[in-house]
Amino acid sequence: MRLTFDFLSNGGELGALMRAREWGTTPLGPPEHWPTLLKSTIRLILTSRHPMFLWWGGELVQFYNDAYRLTMGPERHPGALGQRGRDCWEEIWPIIGPQIETVMAGGGSTWHEDQLVPVTRHGKREDVWWTYGYSPIEDHDGVHGVLVVCNDVTAQHNAKAALERMNLALTEQIAQREHAQRLEGIQTGQRLRAEQALREQREAETTRLRSLFEQAHGFMCILRGPQHVFEFANSAYLRLVGERALIGKSVREALPDIVGQGFFELLDAVYASGKPYKAGDLRIELRVTPDSAPVHAYIDFVYQPIMENGSVSGIFVQGFDVTDRTMARQALQRSELRLKEGMKVARMVVWDWDLASNEVVFSDNAPELFGANWTDMRHVWDYLDPDDLRRMELGRRDALQSHGSYGEVVRLRRPDNGQTVWLQVYGTVVADQAGDAHCIRGVSIDVSARKRAEESLREAGRHKDEFLAMLSHELRNPLAPIRSAAHLLAMAPENASRVKTSSVIIERQVNHMTSLINDLLDVSRVNTGLVVLDRQLIDLHQVVLESVEQTQPLISERGHVLSLDVPAEGEVAVWGDRKRLVQVLTNLLHNAAKYTQPGGRISLEISHHADTVELHVRDNGIGLDAMLMPHIFDLFTQEKRSSDRSQGGLGLGLALVRSLVSLHGGHVTAASPGAGEGATFSVYLQQHAAPPGAGGAGRGTGQHAGAGLRLMLVDDNKDAANAMAMVLESAGHVVMVEHDPLRALESAGSFGPDACLLDIGLPGMDGNELARRLRASTHARAATLIAVTGYGNKYDKASAVQAGFDHYFVKPANTAELIGVLARIKPHAGASCSSPLGERIEG
Template sequence: MTRLESTDRELPLHPRRDDVFAGGGEVGELCRAIDWAATPLGAPAGWPQSLRTTVRTMLTSRFAMWMSWGAGLTMLYNDAYARMTLGAKHPWALGRPSSTVWAEIWKDIGPRIEGVMGTGVATWDEALLLFIERSGYLEETYHTFSYSPLSDDDGVVAGMLCVVSEDTERVIGERRLASLRELGAELASATREGEALRATAAALERSRHDLPFSLVYLFDADGSIRLGCASGATPGSPVAPRQLDRDSAVWPVADLLRQHDPLVVEDLASRFPGEPLPQGDWWAPPQRAVLVPIDRRGDERPAGFLVAALNPFRRFDFEYRGFLDLIAGQIGASLANARAYEQERRRAEELADLDRAKTQFFSNVSHEFRTPLTLLLGPAEDALGDPETRPANRARMEIVHRNGLRLLRLVNTLLDFSRIEAGRVTARYESTDLAAYTAELASSFRSAMERAGLRLAVESRTSARVHVDREMWEKIVLNLLSNAFKHTFEGEVTVVVLERDGCAVLEVRDTGVGIPPEQLPHIFERFHRVPNARSRTHEGTGIGLALVQELVRLHHGTIDVASTPGVGTVFTVAIPLGAAPVGEEQLGAAGEDEKLRRLSGTSTAAYVEEAQRWL
């Protein structure tokens, strides 16, 4: 035998003829124990060199391989293949015909092997589905492999070599992950229980490899158990009754509730005799099902349970259970979210009903107040206009009249607000020189400002005509001026009208006490008053700025506030220019600037008179 010289030792270039199984691991040892002379291959000593070389190469490889040789396609394989694929067929398969070893899949692989043997052309298959029996049952598996021709010493194809990797876990894992992803996507938009159940049924209907059929049962508050949804099975059929009880013979609900863990139900064919079970995407019906509790958030009692028929070609192992647990978890979370949403929706509806009742109450009370107030103010105004009224009585009538007007203004403000909330207010827009009109309104406060030692500045930086409801605009301007006057003790109040970004902008600035930053988000809330704020008076309801915001919105505009405590506050109102934001039916005729106010108690004089009482 030829040898290579080495400084350490001599190495054989080729193994000895009787050492074909050397280095073959466990399978190599088993091969030595086989009486090969009793097989179509004969004793190893008589094997052609090409066969001996291929066997040794295969046995010593760490990659999974098997081979067939000769007319009988006698099978040999290595340790890696035995561990990965053969299962219970190892070591029985060694030396047997390949068609016998793989009888259950020979219809799939036999033609491929015959093609290689006949043509000498290799094959390639990626993630091919093969149902093999290696663990006592027919199993769904996926393999990527190539069949390559093997030639004898004369160059004639005498066998084939298969190099293979198993993709079963990857393929099934990706399939289950896709099912979970689709279920999550379907459930994402579900806001009600019915939507969540329909989304569950739709998603699981596409997962019938791993769930030949599935049912979701829910526990209702009255103790009943109802079918929420079904996939792959007909609701109302023997496997999917619409109602269950705890002691049902269909599905063992009582046992599930006792152990509160997934419960395997065996032998479905015996449980439903004479009933063709739904097969899902397979040709054989499921033999087992699992009942999985659907947990209820914050409660030990489950919200329901999932009935999952098992793939008849896969073992119910840890991964399978984890998959079902995740499905039940997603369903449970979606049902909990839907029920929470439903509770919030009902609560919102109750609050809306309460708000409507409150609005109606304010409206009714305001109407009831206005009639007696009008009857009081009429005689008071007559007495004040009567030259024969004695001074003492005149003073009393002035108090009655002043406070009656104040109360009437408050009542009208509440009435306006309730009408806006009820959607019963429609603005009548008139083309208006906004700068001139605003300057006119603001100037009415000048005497009150001067008496308080404040300076009133009015700046008009635009001559644009803007479509506004003049009465509403009057309330906006006067409320903002009144608010500035109430909280400003020195310095000035500035009113500016200008154009910016396609809008007419009103700014009311003051050098008053300012608003704390934490109060700014609440400043336009109804009935909100800044606590402990320095003010000329602590009268008021806190509704003025909320009303201003609603009136601005009726003009399709915005109102913002910026303030620094101790420096001052700026309110900014922006109204779109032109008639674009409004409909033609809301446009009033131009040139009606002097018409009477439609709502009583909102005149400029009433605001000014009230402001002067604060001095």
């Protein structure tokens, strides 16, 4: 298979030489096995136009680019490519060797300016001056190589030296001239010839200097006077600033695009102080043409004052365009930063494990992920789950035999806080030159969030399966007694006692199934946002009465003692839905009764302070397990119960409580000392500032202070009417029973009812028409009209509302809700019952 190496593509002559070389015979081995860091550095060198050189590894294997080749003689190029550093530069190793070793040992970057490093090239020994920097090529494992960015500054050095010699010569000549002028007997002609010779010598020196400047690799210019007028600029300077006319112009006139970048001010300071200024990696923005967009470059430069007669006459500027070097370094820094940020976001740690010494080196983010930063792999094993460690060791053993890779998910206990972290570990065996396993290089990724999500899904699935089994059981249980009761009715329909018993069984089981289905529907409606609260100003005293009334049968059946510590009527009000708040409190009381052993104690306490109302339902029942506590208000969650499932229910009640309380802007909590120690469920609501009776209540919505009402009950079914009348009388009301709608109209005038309970399906005149006529009469116009009917679809209810009904109940009516509605009706003045017990008036 033919391999192509993208990182060696292009790169001029040196790129071609690198691609053609047989690297398998070198300490580095084939290029496809080279480290990523080495590949990226070589790619950087080959794509740069600046002279760059690289020593890599312990043998300091050499790489360089075309720009660097120009500084080498035929004695070294191309043999230096891939050669060991000491073998290639033996003659200057005493100079550069210690500098390289310092960088490789972690001593950081070095910088050397205008340093003499003589080399042999083109068959002779040359004194060469260099400006160069040694930079470490490193990662979390340490320093792997040394990158050299350099410039041959011999021409600049010689030019600077010549300038200094010229200044010195000029100074000496001026001194000699002044001395000559003081000498007696000097003739004027002799002085003129001396001055002419001096001028000629100076012009010759200047011409020679300019020739040297023009040949220099770096940029140079000479500025004269306090306005810094260009006297000379070499080709490199013109390439830097764009081919523009400079000579005879001041820097501010010639280079207006660098205004505000600080260079003019630096020139002024050097001219005023006579002190040189040196800077490196300084950013400059220039326009190549007047109409082009600005481009930026990076330069190293020196402003050297030119001294004449003891004062500054100009400034010599010299430097290098180091844009390639700076951009390469910045790119490397950005790459390292992106790598670190990516590892942090991915919660990933990279590591290298030396198999011989067990030394392990982790990336810098290890303490954040692991809670520690170990240096010995054996210490890591102490914090891994033993079963996971054994499983991973089996995979690692196979990878060592095949020189392959392995992967495993393990649990690690953080030494700093004891928390468990799930880690996805991948390791790859790295062999040495002899083919033996030398180290394992790997990554560890924190997958705790994924494991928690998987566990949550498994838990949710388990709850769902338990709920479906529970639902099947709860819905199937009532069918058996219903079927048995149906058989009894079919076998002996004339047996009144058996019929009564069967009816009671059927009604009880149907009520149980209805309750289960209603719970399911309520949860569904709340979770899908279909429940809209009918908010009113609610007296919590009334909520307590209705809730206690609904749960009293179960509490009495189990022999519990219920104690109440609640505010008096009218003392505490909240803004909410009365029916839903009754449902909340009823569910909590029902829950306490179910999970408290017969004969136990249940208490309901309501307190209020500032703007908060607290409702606490306490029991001394079976309590709550600590493992269940965080999920007690989740759907389908129930405490463990016996196999006979005597408590019943679907585990929806508490989830419904939390949802309804949240709709009211409150919250609910649960607490328990432990199993067998009872439990406390608390509801927190916002208290309404106004007292319950402060609102303008309309007809039929006032608070009832306890007096009985005068009720007219109209139903053509005598049994149903009489049964309902007995219920209403037991609640303390006076009831008039009528079976004919026309008789009811006549009786209303003399009876003056506070409320009328009307069946819709009446003979001769339906309940809707009777309601309209009662509304039109003088004596029943203000009465509350309540429909109690067998018609239950929405169209029947809409017709009843249009006829003037205030409330609508479908048979069989929930007597607790009906009595609750009657409790909120205010009797007419002078018409309330004086007897605490109700009575019946037959029409």
